[in-house]
Amino acid sequence: MNKKLNSYKTLCxxxxxxxxxHVEVVLHDLELEKLVYIVNAFSKRKIGDTILNDVKDIKALTSDIVGPYEKINIDGKRVKTVSTIIRDENKKPIGMICINFDIEIFDKIFESIKGFLNLQNETNEPNLLFSQDWRSHTNSIINRYLEQKNKKIEELKTKDKKELIYFLNEEGIFSIRNVVAYLCEILNISRATIYKWLKELN
Incomplete structure (x- = not known):
């Protein structure tokens, strides 16, 4: 890990x-393209995991703060996220801190207040472009599958994972760049296995 990022561990x-x-804090090393530190992990990610976003896209950002925006975590919970770019003395991007806030608790509080005050549920569907990223969209589809099967992701056997890959394929998820790497991490399977299962569909 870049030694200049060590001091940010205390901040995390x-x-x-x-x-x-309720808050998960993740530190990424942009040169290694890996997750190097994590606090209060609830996203199933761990130290050493590859950065899910394209580092070239991150380095091309003109703003050092991205967000906040909403996304769906792998367990189906709503998360509010903000990320900040860390630069060295030459303004070169060397790291990124992502702060993920589990806002599920506020949803529960709001539902209680809404029931007490007899408020009507009047919400507008947010624009997908601003409310979710591709991982959030993928998580939503995975959670739909899990709800149908009444299972948790950590309970999935090999045959269940294969069925899930088929389900995701029908939903067109594999047109998204980087989604295979993400699925490998959260399902603990290899790229070769995913491509093998997809090939069986042809």
């Missing part, structure tokens, strides 16, 4: 401690 710890257990 401080944010995580202040908002425990």
């Amino acid at each position: 710890d401080a944010i995580g401690k202040l908002f425990y257990p």
